[in-house]
Amino acid sequence: xxxxxxAVAALAAAQLTPVAPVGAxxxxxxxxxxxGASFGRIVSQGLDQVNETxxxxxxxxxxxxxxxxxxxxxxxxxxxxxxLSFQLLMQVRGRLLEAYQDVMKxxx
Numbered sequence: 001x002x003x004x005x006x007a008v009a010a011l012a013a014a015q016l017t018p019v020a021p022v023g024a025x026x027x028x029x030x031x032x033x034x035x036g037a038s039f040g041r042i043v044s045q046g047l048d049q050v051n052e053t054x055x056x057x058x059x060x061x062x063x064x065x066x067x068x069x070x071x072x073x074x075x076x077x078x079x080x081x082x083x084l085s086f087q088l089l090m091q092v093r094g095r096l097l098e099a100y101q102d103v104m105k106x107x108x
Contacts, residue, residue, distance in 0.1 A: 050082075050089045057082035 063069040
């Protein structure tokens with residue numbers, strides 16, 4: 001879950017830009033985010049991390065069903081972590097879609 005939170009924090013940091021005073025000339029904002037990573041790359045990395053978490057929890061669940069896992073609590077914690085990271089991903093996705101739709105509704 002911390003990996004998913006780190007990805008969201010990176011997204012938030014990438015979108016924070018200083019506000020120019022009224023009347024000041026606005027320079028174009030580059031599409032690069034944190035450490036020169038593009039927004040698409042940051043989102044892709046977040047998706048990959050969530051996918052890895054989901055796959056790891058599924059493997060552990062299969063091991064538990066097969067009688068190979070010894071610690072049921074660890075398996076349950078992994079399942080909950082993957083569920084929370086997926087929910088976080090869906091919340092971020094929803095917010096991004098809302099922001100995109102708001103931008104598309106703007107009159108220029």
